[in-house]
Amino acid sequence: MTPYFFDPSVVQYQFSESHPLKPERLVRLNALLEAYGLLSRLVRQVPPRCELTEILRVHTPEYVSVVQALSEGAPVMDAHHWGFSTYGDNPPFLGMWEPIMGYVSATVASAYAVCEGAPLAINITGGLHHALPNRASGFCVFNDPAIAVAILRKRFRRVAYLDIDLHHGDGVQWIFYNDPTVLTVSIHEGGQWLFPGTGAVNELGEGDAEGTSVNIPLAPFTTDAIWWDAFMQVVPYAFERFQPEALVLQMGCDPHDLDPLGHLSLTAQGWVRAVAWAKSLGLPTVALGGGGYNLTTVPRMWTLAIATLIGVELPDQTPETYPWHSTIPTLSDLKSPSVDPATLEFAERYAHSQVAFWKRYWALH
Numbered sequence: 248m249t250p251y252f253f254d255p256s257v258v259q260y261q262f263s264e265s266h267p268l269k270p271e272r273l274v275r276l277n278a279l280l281e282a283y284g285l286l287s288r289l290v291r292q293v294p295p296r297c298e299l300t301e302i303l304r305v306h307t308p309e310y311v312s313v314v315q316a317l318s319e320g321a322p323v324m325d326a327h328h329w330g331f332s333t334y335g336d337n338p339p340f341l342g343m344w345e346p347i348m349g350y351v352s353a354t355v356a357s358a359y360a361v362c363e364g365a366p367l368a369i370n371i372t373g374g375l376h377h378a379l380p381n382r383a384s385g386f387c388v389f390n391d392p393a394i395a396v397a398i399l400r401k402r403f404r405r406v407a408y409l410d411i412d413l414h415h416g417d418g419v420q421w422i423f424y425n426d427p428t429v430l431t432v433s434i435h436e437g438g439q440w441l442f443p444g445t446g447a448v449n450e451l452g453e454g455d456a457e458g459t460s461v462n463i464p465l466a467p468f469t470t471d472a473i474w475w476d477a478f479m480q481v482v483p484y485a486f487e488r489f490q491p492e493a494l495v496l497q498m499g500c501d502p503h504d505l506d507p508l509g510h511l512s513l514t515a516q517g518w519v520r521a522v523a524w525a526k527s528l529g530l531p532t533v534a535l536g537g538g539g540y541n542l543t544t545v546p547r548m549w550t551l552a553i554a555t556l557i558g559v560e561l562p563d564q565t566p567e568t569y570p571w572h573s574t575i576p577t578l579s580d581l582k583s584p585s586v587d588p589a590t591l592e593f594a595e596r597y598a599h600s601q602v603a604f605w606k607r608y609w610a611l612h
């Protein structure tokens with residue numbers, strides 16, 4: 248049975264009423280897992296509150312103090328230097344320490360469960376991949392995937408991080424940019440079109456870690472077929488070369504066509520193939536959530552992902568008992584997004600050029 252860590256305080260992780268990161272997505276997800284009977288196949292646990300030392304594995308003590316002070320409403324003169332501002336992506340809010348510690352603790356508990364022998368542990372409320380050692384970024388205050396990697400590294404010699412979010416997994420990449428024992432792989436919409444602006448194919452890692460930062464940036468309106476072809480041409484070989492002993496999987500579901508934040512055109516069933524591929528590796532795995540901002544796609548995509556990870560096949564029709572059955576009638580998408588031929592051709596050519604970069608790089612290194 249798979250441990251599934253969930254801290255109820257995370258539903259208070261809401262920067263403002265109008266902020267796109269809506270805790271409601273978790274309410275609708277948990278109700279769907281429940282309706283399908285999946286929760287009874289997971290060992291649901293509220294994680295113990297993690298020690299500050301876990302956060303200090305990747306964040307500076309000064310930044311941690313700033314987050315605490317802002318949470319308490321204490322004045323912080325230069326909050327924007329630390330990535331917080333009232334009108335930006337990360338407006339600080341009173342009491343934010345609790346839900347932040349909630350999602351971090353669930354990831355820390357998942358990482359320790361895997362270190363202690365669990366083949367898989369899940370924190371669907373984690374995956375906040377943009378936070379930097381001393382800066383909040385892109386709705387992320389602490390970088391829980393990086394903390395998970397750091398914990399797994401105590402037990403496993405080489406750890407891979409695979410990020411299938413719409414956005415580049417920049418925070419995790421930079422934190423391990425010089426570390427040859429950590430492979431970071433991110434497939435995302437290219438930085439010239441979307442936040443955070445990074446994730447180009449030539450961000451390779453530094454020094455003896457060169458080649459352990461793998462990026463596959465893709466063009467707007469990339470569809471299932473193009474995304475999957477690029478994934479399969481690059482990711483399996485990157486893993487084969489690196490030979491990881493454990494995996495942190497970030498399952499942001501915002502590459503979906505209906506997601507409001509970006510421009511990729513994936514379906515739920517197209518995206519979840521990457522989760523099935525990750526499972527097929529048979530590595531000890533910490534599985535995390537991530538982005539996803541459409542309330543009709545997030546619950547079904549994460550339900551599909553969790554079912555895939557634990558090896559359960561679900562009927563595509565959602566149960567009648569699910570309160571959002573009428574707006575989420577099926578798990579998969581019944582229609583493929585329609586993209587005009589010229590746009591599709593550009594997306595295809597763009598993907599091919601990224602894949603070609605990797606083929607050339609590997610031929611030479």
Ligand SMILES: [Zn+2]
Nearest residue numbers: 412413414538
């Ligand atoms: Zn995202």
